[in-house]
Amino acid sequence: MGTFIFIIIVIVGLIVLSSVMESNRRKKFNIPGKGKKIRYYEGYNKPLQRKIYYWSDGKNICFCNSKSQTGDPLRITIPKSDIIGFAQIGDLTTSTSVKGGGTSLSGAAGGALLFGPVGAIVGGRKKVKSTTTTKDTRQVVLNFKEDGVEKAMLLDNLIYKDLTLSCAGKLIR
Structure with a gap:
């Protein structure tokens, strides 16, 4: 019984430590509380990590690496006026086996x-x-201009809802 309690205490301690580290990272990198972690897949020519923070400050879409290797993390700020468009690709499939x-x-x-x-x-x-299996391969393609050059990023689908609310006129169907 003592071993079980010890394991529970260690697990809870690790969860608390992880939460404190995440909070400190947000403060250090100046990431607002509404910043969400999403997955970056590919497409941008600067060294973005696989997990990045995303938020909107009203006029801009902001991205920031979730961890800094050395110094300050890479930040990308895209004015909403420079967004050409965005689209959702991939599928959400559900199958049931009986x-x-x-x-x-x-x-x-x-x-x-x-x-x-x-x-x-x-x-x-x-x-x-019966067993139901859901497979979500949806991703978001974000097209924008940076210094007059068209660029694109392939991002986690979690950003889609926020983009449809903040940049609804730029949705490509």
Whole structure:
């Protein structure tokens, strides 16, 4: 029992430590509380990490590396007026597999002995188990201008809703 409690204390301690480190990182990098961590896939020619912070300050879309290797992390600020457009690519698919069902002779016999014909019907039915699997491959392509040059970034789908709210007129369908 003591080992179990020790393991729980260690896990809770690691979670608290991680949360404190995240809070300190946000303060150090000057990232607002509304900044969200999203995944950056590719497309921008500066050294962005796979996990970056994203937020909007009203006039700009801002990105910042989630960790700094040395010095201050890379920050990218894109004025909303420089956004050419954005689009969602990929699919959200859901599939369900069903196993089981059919008849069970032993269940029908046991049900019949205990509850008669109705018990035979209910007891003769095998359990049905269904499993639902969801696969989300959606990503967002963000096209923008930087110093007069068209650029693009491939980002996590988590940014899509925020972009549709803040840059609705630039959604490419």
